[in-house]
Amino acid sequence: MxxxxxxxxxxxxxxxxxxxxxxxxxxxxxxxxxxxxxxWQRKSDPAEFLGWIDVPEDTETLRRVLRFREAQAWVEDLVVLGIGGSALGAQAVAAALGKGPVRLHFVDNVEPEPILELLRKLEPHKTLVNVISKSGSTAETMAAFLAFRRWLEDRLGPDWKRHVVVTTDPAKGVLRPYAQAEGLPAFEVPRAVGGRFSVTCPVGTLPLAFAEVDLExxxxxxxxxxxxxxxxxxxxxxxxxxxxxxxxxxxxxxxxxxxxxxxxxxxxxxxxxxxxxxxxxxxxxxxxxxxxxxxxxxxxxxxxxxxxxxxxxxxxxxxxxxxxxxxxxxxxxxxxxxxxxxxxxxxxxxxxxxxxxxxxxxxxxxxxxxxxxxxxxxxxxxxxxxxxxxxxxxxxxxxxxxxxxxxxxxxxxxGVELGKEYTYALMGRRGWESLAQELRAEGVE
Amino acid sequence: MxxxxxxxxxxxxxxxxxxxxxxxxxxxxxxxxxxxxxxWQRKSDPAEFLGWIDVPEDTETLRRVLRFREAQAWVEDLVVLGIGGSALGAQAVAAALGKGPVRLHFVDNVEPEPILELLRKLEPHKTLVNVISKSGSTAETMAAFLAFRRWLEDRLGPDWKRHVVVTTDPAKGVLRPYAQAEGLPAFEVPRAVGGRFSVTCPVGTLPLAFAEVDLExxxxxxxxxxxxxxxxxxxxxxxxxxxxxxxxxxxxxxxxxxxxxxxxxxxxxxxxxxxxxxxxxxxxxxxxxxxxxxxxxxxxxxxxxxxxxxxxxxxxxxxxxxxxxxxxxxxxxxxxxxxxxxxxxxxxxxxxxxxxxxxxxxxxxxxxxxxxxxxxxxxxxxxxxxxxxxxxxxxxxxxxxxxxxxxxxxxxxxGVELGKEYTYALMGRRGWESLAQELRAEGVE
Missing domain, CATH: 3.40.50.10490 (Glucose-6-phosphate isomerase like protein; domain 1)
Known part of the structure; x- marks a missing residue:
């Protein structure tokens, strides 16, 4: 009710x-x-981003998520690298219904001190990193992934691949080809599902499976x-x-x-x-x-x-x-x-x-x-x-x-595009030199 | 700067x-x-509630707080019972600057499940409870105190008194006489300091001393x-x-x-x-x-x-x-x-x-x-x-x-008074029977 x-x-x-x-x-x-x-009529058109309506019917994907979780019985700490819609849903449900023993850590910012604190606390061989980004180009998530990816390899050598699971676009973007090239397990953010509507797809269900939430x-x-x-x-x-x-x-x-x-x-x-x-x-x-x-x-x-x-x-x-x-x-x-x-x-x-x-x-x-x-x-x-x-x-x-x-x-x-472009310019990304110059002229550097 | x-x-x-x-x-x-x-002129009048201006000058109280903290080297978990201004300041500073090893727990609600979870997790002989209420009549804080007070005595017997420290009005209210009667250590919320302006007085500094924050x-x-x-x-x-x-x-x-x-x-x-x-x-x-x-x-x-x-x-x-x-x-x-x-x-x-x-x-x-x-x-x-x-x-x-x-x-x-009165009426407090009747007539019960 x-x-x-x-x-x-x-x-x-x-x-x-x-x-x-x-x-x-x-x-x-x-x-x-x-x-x-x-x-209801527009739902079948992927360009309308109404995929979230049908996701709860997709019990096959849920079964894959649950099988994956069962196969990782060694995990004691799950680190979720995601921001905005890639973190908020799982965070809300885990706080409400999550149970141990796996500890969940959401890295949803790029402030160095909390990331360093977490890296010092974690034991790499008991840690699974779930990187979540539909495009694979979200600066915060990917900066964190670069750091965790390097940390895992430094400590575990080639075995780092067992400690990463990717949630990303079915075909496009940066992470899908990377997961394929490295042979990493990967789940899909369905094409017609936006971040803030993604809690019932693997963006939400994969972390929540580790929190022992009743996903069915x-x-x-x-x-x-x-x-x-x-x-x-x-x-x-x-x-x-x-x-x-x-x-x-x-x-x-x-x-x-x-x-x-x-x-x-x-x-x-x-x-x-x-x-x-x-x-x-x-x-x-x-x-x-x-x-x-x-x-x-x-x-x-x-x-x-x-x-x-x-x-x-x-x-x-x-x-x-x-x-x-x-x-x-x-x-x-x-x-x-x-x-x-x-x-x-x-x-x-x-x-x-x-x-x-x-x-x-x-x-x-x-x-x-x-x-x-x-x-x-x-x-x-x-x-x-x-x-x-x-x-x-x-x-x-x-x-x-x-x-x-x-x-x-x-x-x-x-409305978030311009801020991203300014960030690229301020970070010295290739191709954004003229915008960087424009910003300097306006006193932003 | x-x-x-x-x-x-x-x-x-x-x-x-x-x-x-x-x-x-x-x-x-x-x-x-x-x-x-x-x-600046009104500050000397306690009725103006500008006491927060002078509190940072009061290094003598800070020294008492720090001496108290040093004497409690046995504490592994500090439970702060307080709501609103009695929790938010310490919570904000502890998250920003706090260091272990003492774990801080803020109980700022009366939802039963999180309280039960915390009680099951804590070890009473390593736990200190800091109850914070200026009046001692805040329903949420005092309900929690009753529960923690009983839990301590059930597990520790007369030794429970070593596990409670009170922060309250210098003279008035429910908690000051109780602390005196039971011989509990007690700190003051200065008369001219309201809850939301209290972070630099013992409301904030006592918990923060246990978080190893540099209070000077x-x-x-x-x-x-x-x-x-x-x-x-x-x-x-x-x-x-x-x-x-x-x-x-x-x-x-x-x-x-x-x-x-x-x-x-x-x-x-x-x-x-x-x-x-x-x-x-x-x-x-x-x-x-x-x-x-x-x-x-x-x-x-x-x-x-x-x-x-x-x-x-x-x-x-x-x-x-x-x-x-x-x-x-x-x-x-x-x-x-x-x-x-x-x-x-x-x-x-x-x-x-x-x-x-x-x-x-x-x-x-x-x-x-x-x-x-x-x-x-x-x-x-x-x-x-x-x-x-x-x-x-x-x-x-x-x-x-x-x-x-x-x-x-x-x-x-x-503006918070009417809600408190309605709560008294709905909880069946003596003296509020006619308001309870009024509420029933309006469909609230």
Whole structure:
């Protein structure tokens, strides 16, 4: 069960900042149905980058991933070299559901000190390096790969090849021919799957197999979200949440807070931030008109951020739509014990931690509604692979629906190109000399 | 050295979204000087909560903290029970500068599963629990304390008292009398210091002493920021950065991105988010007028978020002011090695990781400026205790200056009260029965 509670966005609850849901849904039914039908129809065209819809059906690839993992029983440390979409999904799911004994390390930056610290700590003969880059040209990932590749060979000699597994494009790019030439095991990022939509393909599943996550159920949950995304509007959860985001962005709310009530879900907002921001922050629509779309996703964790951000959420400007994520049931619970001398806290004695967590979540949502701050809650029956897979795929669908409503391409990222070119110029790459000169003239060197 | 580079907020660089700095500074000189003088004058009044200005001068308390830490050589795991301002500062500094061998664990939520996991992992006779709450009534912190307190006594008997250290109000609240009655070691949160301004007092320094952070230099850096905050405007860094925030909030930029280029600084944005949001997100000004102030701080890490948020920062709406934090020098560096078969990446061969990190930072700032997105950079000479202490205190001063410019109380948090009351009601606390009934009538239970 993945349930949407939208009481706290309704005018009757939050006053003039609210909406009338039945009439809003009716008014947008045609556009939402058109969006749904367009997405399902375009899915077979690889150029549309809708491959993520079908990936959860691909149980054959999952079996290959699991067989590979079983064959590497010697691994004690898995180093994932990847950045952005090549790291955030696995990181979020591993934090939520991962179990030992293999330790996962995500190298998603090029700051030298943490890389040196990790290299000093690892034992090469117990370490597997999973380099993840679709193009094989991501500077950060490849710089790290060069360093780890050299480190492995320096310590293990020709045996380094047993310690690298590649996840990359099926045919193109730098890493595929390299893996073939060196005889390295390699998995595919399907052609029509972009980084931020890749958690259910080997980009996510290979690291997560080493974290002992129940991947069959993760994919089954994602398929459940697909089922909802195909349904009529009254059962189409992502169409509904996309509409909420659309309506409030039209009202001027340019901030979207994503706030799960769970420390285990602490990296889920980071994954959502990328999915949402990179997909929907676009200068031009599909017709080439300048539109500058995009609401800014903000990370928060409950209850923790009640003591950090909620003051602003409640008393600050009405510029936010807040999306809470709650769990209906804990996996296990703990009683808050009575302690003599601390009777001032006796209202906690004998209650459970989960009850307190849940009360805080409800209290905060209600207090925000009282201040006219719109918020809605997605409730997961429990935090397991099935429901997390469902939620991840739901959020991908929500993003795709929003892209349709705003008539933008939610699957590219043209705005990061110029920064890459400047980096090439500043790094002295051949062919970028004139840009380097231009930058020097502008005082950047 | 802590340097401000504001070239990328100027009209000549970013066009119509930019400002003319000399004239803006001149136009606001009087208000900024008045703000500075008011803050320094009010500092002696405990009711003004400006105690954080003088805390870095208090080397006597620091010596007590260090003596306490030395006397606990047996500690292998330090568990910090605290939430919001009672955790974020120590967490940020420990991630940046902390060294083993003591492992730090921050319990800042009440989700049962992570607490159970931690309790199963810890060895009680090697564990010290530092409970941090000024009032001793924070539900999350105290629920966790009840659980850890009981766990220690169950396993260690009367010896549990050696395993708890309390950080709380000098006189008031629940924990001070409890510590006295039980004979527990206790440190003070000075009366005039609020949670989000507490990193240089024992709230921060006690855990950081166990992380082997150079606290003398952390405090020396904070004193350096005080020196600047007292100076004339042309040398007053926090007055200047506060003015930048003020000017862009007036232009409609309601989002502030805080983006250090460093994985070691990965928790610094979380600390800043609380400092900024909770201080400045206020419904009423000091005259009681409804004002709804507050810009929303957004966490980002470079280069990592170039692959997550920068697409939106560049192509999305002009609703952000971006604050980069960069390091001028690495502590140590690593060369990117050449690898045969990967010559497509030869522009990286022989370059250093820090050079790549630095090039990406400059490239991103420049690419954002080209898109008319205002951004400024604070550069630290290096990442050490002195410069981090300077930066932390600088940001506290910036926040205080902004509070003055907006005529709000930056040191309270009235907006979190209602949520606390709802929580009491939902937890069945005595005295809150009628509110509980009200909530039930509204469908919340």
């Amino acid at each position: 993945l349930r949407l509670d939208l009481a706290n966005v309704l005018s009757e609850r939050i006053g003039p900042k609210g909406i009338d849901w039945p009439s809003a849904l009716a008014a947008h039914a045609q556009r939402l149905e058109a969006a749904r039908d367009a997405l 159920n993760l994919l089954a949950g994602a398929r459940k979200a697909n089922e909802q995304a195909r349904a009529a509007l009254e059962h189409n959860l992502p169409a509904q949440t996309a509409l909420l985001h659309h309506l409030f962005s039209q009202k001027g709310q340019n901030i979207v807070v994503f706030m799960p009530y769970s420390t285990r879900l602490r990296y889920l907002p980071d994954w959502f931030v990328q999915l949402h921001d990179e997909s929907l922050g676009k200068m031009r629509d599909r017709a080439g008109q300048e539109v500058r779309t995009g609401t800014t996703a903000v990370r928060a964790i409950g209850t923790t951020d009640q003591h950090a951000q909620v003051q602003l959420f409640r008393e600050g400007p009405h510029d936010k739509l807040i999306n809470f994520v709650r769990l209906l049931n804990p996996s296990e619970d703990l009683e808050i014990p009575a302690v003599r001398g601390l009777e001032a806290l006796d209202y906690l004695f004998g209650k459970s931690f989960f009850k307190l967590l849940d009360a805080e979540a409800k209290a905060t949502a209600h207090a925000l509604a009282k201040a006219g701050q719109p918020n809605y809650t997605l409730t997961l029956e429990q935090l397991d692979a099935y429901h997390l897979g469902w939620l991840l795929q739901h959020l991908m669908w929500q993003t795709a629906f929003l892209g349709e409503l705003w008539n933008i391409n939610a699957f590219d990222q043209p | 802590l340097r401000l580079d504001l070239a990328n907020v100027l009209s000549e660089r970013i066009g119509p979204k930019g400002i003319d700095w000399p004239s803006a500074l001149a136009a606001h000189a009087q208000r900024l000087e008045a703000a500075r003088d008011a803050l 230099n952390l405090l020396a850096g904070a004193r350096k920021a005080n020196e600047q905050a007292r100076a004339a405007l042309e040398h007053n860094l926090p007055a200047q950065t506060a003015l930048l925030h003020h000017l862009f909030s007036q232009k409609g930029q309601n989002i502030v991105v805080f983006m250090p280029y460093s994985t070691r600084l990965r928790y610094l944005p979380d600390w800043f988010v609380q400092l900024h949001d909770e201080s400045l997100g206020k419904m009423r000004d000091r005259a009681g007028q409804e004002v709804r102030t507050g810009t929303t701080a957004v966490r980002a890490i470079g280069t990592t978020d170039q692959h997550a948020q920068v697409q939106l920062f560049r192509e999305g709406p002009h609703d952000k002011l971006i604050n980069f934090v960069r390091l001028l020098n690495p502590s140590e560096d690593l060369e990117i090695p050449a690898v045969r078969g990967l010559e497509a990446l030869d522009y990286l061969f022989g370059k250093s990781f820090f050079k790549l990190l630095d090039a990406e930072a400059k490239a991103t700032a420049h690419a954002l400026a080209k898109a008319g997105q205002p951004n400024y950079t604070l550069t630290l000479e290096q990442l050490d205790a002195y410069h981090l202490g300077w930066l932390l205190q600088h940001l506290m001063w910036q926040t205080a200056f902004l509070g003055e410019l907006w005529n709000i109380n930056a040191f309270d948090q009235p």
